[in-house]
Amino acid sequence: TTVTVSATASHPIPTTLWGQMFEDISSGDGGLYGELLQNRAFQQVTPGTSAALNAWSAVNRASISVVADSTPLSNALPNALRVQIPSGTTGQSGVANSGFFGIRVNSAWTYTASFFYRFPTASSFRGNAQVSLQASNGQVLGSATVALSGAQTSWTQVTVKITPTSSPSATNNLFVVSLDGAAASGQTINFGLFSLFPPTFKDRANGMRMDIAEALAEMQPSFFRFPGGNNLEGQTTATRWQWNNTVGPLTSRPGRVGDWGYINTDGLGLFEYLLWCEDVGMQPIMAVWDGFALGGTSVAEAAISPFVQQAIDQINFVIGDPTKSAPAALRSSLGHPAPFTLNHVEIGNEDFIGNSPSTVGYRWNHFATTLRSTFPQLRFLATSDLNSPVLSPQPQEWDLHVYQTPTWFAQNSFMYDGMARDGTLYFEGEYAAISTNPNDIFGSPADGRLTFPTVQSSVGEAAFMTGLERKLLVVLVVIICIPIHPGHHIGNSDIVFAASYAPLLNHVSNSQWTPNLVSFDSANVYRSTSFYVQKLFSLNRGDQYIPSTLPSQTGTLFWSVVSKQTNTIIIKVVNVATSAQTVTFRLPFSGIASTGTAQVLTGAATASNSPTTPNAVSPVTSSIEPASTFPYNAPANSLSVLTFGIN
């Protein structure tokens, strides 16, 4: 295959092209969000049930139960953990939390632990609670003490620091709050809102788990879509994600039953998402709920305006003027008086699911009409099927999703070339090769579903991504006597402004969806082969697109050429075949450097990075010798990023 590369760029590469899609799908609580305790505040549980005690256990004969406290910690957190220390107990007695399928104990870290407590009945008890991290055999790995008083009948919070003395490799450790059984014999204490945080990314209070945050930041994403995805929608209108329930003190956050089968604490809330975007250098692509819940209910047209108002308030929390808007004033009071960066707001999620198409017409109309007139500087994304039904007002931007086979992705890198050129922009908001079975994309692993990305699925995605990066061949309508300046183009600009793999992140011990870009357990982060593809594209995105001979749409070799600051050329070559192939580039540039680098991701088609083989496949860097006629031998199942200087 010979590829002729143009001497001049045709388009700028949108700075937002590569980024991340996030929702809490075994990825927020117990994952990116730094809180290490599961069910820390007994949110959304039914007192007296065993489910209410999820992740909690009694230590040394204490009797424990979740109660609806007669004087609740807050309106948002009505439940308390009642602990009764039995009479005649010797040794430490109390409660233990097992975390999210484990708790990593690291002696290099200082943990911050806290809880609220009150004595429902005043007592003469004065004594210490021991707050500790313990191995499963009871060995104390780190601990601190805090004085409790039986005179304390109203809620009060205590906080301690714990620096473990060892770093066991085992993660089946426990967080324990206990009292001396003899001293506390017969005492009853109510506890609420426990918390255990390790150090966080950029040391943010209520922040992100460092190793996961660092892995995500390593990809240098330019945007972050949140809060969903399905998890925006709620199974019912009442359980939808509501921005105002996710901001302010944790005692004001009731949590919600999420859309992936577990309770969300909403400790990772709108303000944390926005600070996270700033910390990583991403702009938000923020969704607002648009009147459809996944259980199938749509808000009636006549009842929709309060929900439109809630979306206005959510947007004003992000960008409003604190002197004019209460939500903006709330943002300011939380420490961010300046507006956050926000350019794109998505209205709903997947408004093609179930019966949502039957009501998306009026729902979109009300949300888009009102929001566009309220915030003319923002662009709003539709997420229904493209122009089906036809929406009014016409969407400025669409979020399209595709989950398919590796072969589909390899053969559909021209998907956007046929899109109408009418100024509409596209966000490929969710895409991933998730199954090798075209007849059962969303099936089980036994039926072709991937548990982790494989080299084959990742390379298929890479082929597709060369198409996202490539802009439509510019059809230059030469208008007589209007000189076309080199580098300028008329008729068409890039139409894909953003793309993100989905889902981004999952806990391997409790997945709701596979495969994912990054996986983790309580102590490790697993970067998938698709993560490396995303990272290679993101870190080598260049700033100008350079046209070249088009690949064959159904071939097995794909490429895209970009330039960076005019003096660097980056060629991405994808070979989805199971044998190596040579592609010869005809390079018209002057001053081609004699050496350059190749970063190559390749391996056996079914190879994956996983907990058992965490580093099976990662990019390997070697040198290349580019020239005006430059043959490159692309390995089987590979993405190669070739970089060299020109002048």
Ligand SMILES: [NH3+][C@H]1C[C@H](O)[C@@H](O)[C@@H]1CO
């Ligand atoms: N069903 C997928 C589509 C939806 O938007 C996401 O929540 C799911 C996983 O990425």
